[in-house]
């Protein structure tokens with residue numbers, strides 16, 4: 001089976017992990033700092049806080065923005081469940097914004113209408129909006145930032161798909177239009193640490209809170225005390241630390257980010273060129289040069305997705321579907337959400353198909369995928 005995504009780990013990556021394994025510190029050594037500094041430099045953010053998953057980073061971002069019981073967060077109807085769960089971890093409520101079919105990102109006009117409707121009807125407005133850059137294509141951050149100033153909410157970018165993506169000549173993660181951004185280093189994402197994630201921000205308070213909560217809420221920086229063993233717990237934190245083993249892999253992978261993104265862009269471009277005559281909605285070509293292309297998602301127009309999916313899987317092509325609208329999950333239905341809530345998201349979901357895309361996808365395999373797709377769609 002040709003998978004839909006796959007990591008690329010080379011000898012240099014392996015050597016850098018071995019170096020840590022042979023050193024004194026497997027965790028809480030120097031490598032996490034080194035990795036964080038490299039992330040800051042790469043995406044032009046002031047601070048980076050590396051953690052054991054993007055899910056943890058989302059949780060810490062919500063905590064740092066003081067999202068809590070009685071508060072409301074909004075996110076995109078189409079994302080991985082973690083984009084919504086993070087608000088619930090904090091005791092806040094969550095609601096969903098419909099997407100734009102062309103970009104599969106939050107629709108800014110839907111967002112604006114919903115904000116105005118809530119204001120008019122004296123319904124609660126969100127404290128935090130969690131924006132998702134679907135497949136690595138940046139959402140309309142400028143438009144969203146403008147609304148955040150008008151309606152008074154904070155912005156977290158769930159950039160799990162988007163390390164290496166650019167928006168208006170800045171790297172995603174520079175937080176030009178947000179309070180914080182988070183990246184995932186799960187093996188199907190652009191670069192990997194096995195499991196891992198990072199939060200970037202330009203706000204010192206957010207960075208310090210995230211650092212504190214990442215390690216139990218414990219600090220050793222009380223300069224009024226001179227006992228060598230002394231530490232104090234200031235808040236109820238977690239153990240969300242990334243190990244030095246993982247950070248070493250991440251640091252090595254980060255050096256290869258540009259190469260990975262370039263290869264993904266080339267393959268995305270080839271798909272677009274080869275599939276343009278089929279009866280499909282292809283991804284937005286305006287982002288060919290700026291997106292990291294975590295996923296290559298096509299939307300079928302008149303074919304039945306289920307049967308095309310089965311057909312391709314039978315031919316050894318590991319297509320996938322990203323994502324089931326979050327609010328249609330049984331857990332969220334139990335909270336009162338039901339079908340019909342976000343029509344664009346549901347129409348998108350019934351037609352979407354992610355084709356294999358990763359740096360090592362061979363031309364031969366890509367040609368095979370294209371040929372099979374042409375055959376089944378004609």
Ligand SMILES: *Cc1c(COP(=O)(O)O)cnc(C)c1O
Nearest residue numbers: 053054055080082160184185186
């Ligand atoms: C992968 C992903 C996450 C979660 O990342 P982990 O590192 O596995 O916790 C969150 N949001 C989106 C959009 C993702 O794709």
